[in-house]
Amino acid sequence: VDNIYVPEVFFTNNCLTGENVVKSTRLLGDLDGVFQDKDAFEQMDRDRIIYQVSSFLPVVENTPGGLFMGITLLYPGKVGQEFFMTKGHFHTNSNRAEFYWGVEGEGMLILMDEQRNVWAERMFPGSLHYIPGKVAHRVANIGYQKLVFSACWPSDAGHDYATIAAEGFARSLMDVNGVPTLL
Numbered sequence: 001v002d003n004i005y006v007p008e009v010f011f012t013n014n015c016l017t018g019e020n021v022v023k024s025t026r027l028l029g030d031l032d033g034v035f036q037d038k039d040a041f042e043q044m045d046r047d048r049i050i051y052q053v054s055s056f057l058p059v060v061e062n063t064p065g066g067l068f069m070g071i072t073l074l075y076p077g078k079v080g081q082e083f084f085m086t087k088g089h090f091h092t093n094s095n096r097a098e099f100y101w102g103v104e105g106e107g108m109l110i111l112m113d114e115q116r117n118v119w120a121e122r123m124f125p126g127s128l129h130y131i132p133g134k135v136a137h138r139v140a141n142i143g144y145q146k147l148v149f150s151a152c153w154p155s156d157a158g159h160d161y162a163t164i165a166a167e168g169f170a171r172s173l174m175d176v177n178g179v180p181t182l183l
């Protein structure tokens with residue numbers, strides 16, 4: 001996939017080489033089990049691109065004290081009434097925190113603590129979000145245009161997808177008569 005969004009800022013510093021920028025693409029098929037409406041999911045093209053991430057990894061994964069930075073492009077759309085969203089994760093090193101910030105478009109950052117309390121924060125260009133440790137995080141695009149957000153997290157945080165794959169988030173962000181609503 002060549003059309004991945006990589007902002008100019010990634011290439012303005014001469015410490016960046018092509019090798020420490022890692023690009024990944026998530027297709028709808030990679031999000032099997034994530035959305036509530038299974039019938040709607042089955043009727044859609046599993047090869048549709050839902051989001052793409054460019055990550056700048058200046059140190060080796062798990063290095064204590066380092067930082068990673070990523071930029072995610074999340075396309076607009078819904079599965080049934082549920083907005084396209086990222087997989088979401090806790091951190092493997094569970095107390096590690098993260099910053100997210102909105103760059104372009106309209107989104108919702110959906111957060112869930114270990115007691116499965118769920119809440120959300122609106123994302124927009126310039127919005128800044130501190131995600132404490134032990135809080136799972138996922139982003140939904142609630143607009144009609146692409147959503148771009150950036151992130152900065154510790155290089156020894158790690159991604160724990162298994163907990164979300166097994167238990168999901170306790171609430172889903174649905175379009176209820178045009179209003180994004182956590183149900």
Ligand code: M6P
Pocket residue numbers: 053070071072086087088089098137138150151153159
């Ligand atoms: C942000 C960061 C990345 C993450 C990406 C996509 O850029 O949190 O670490 O990989 O969002 O989110 P997910 O991994 O949950 O699909």
Ligand code: ZN
Pocket residue numbers: 089090091098137153
């Ligand atoms: Zn994270």
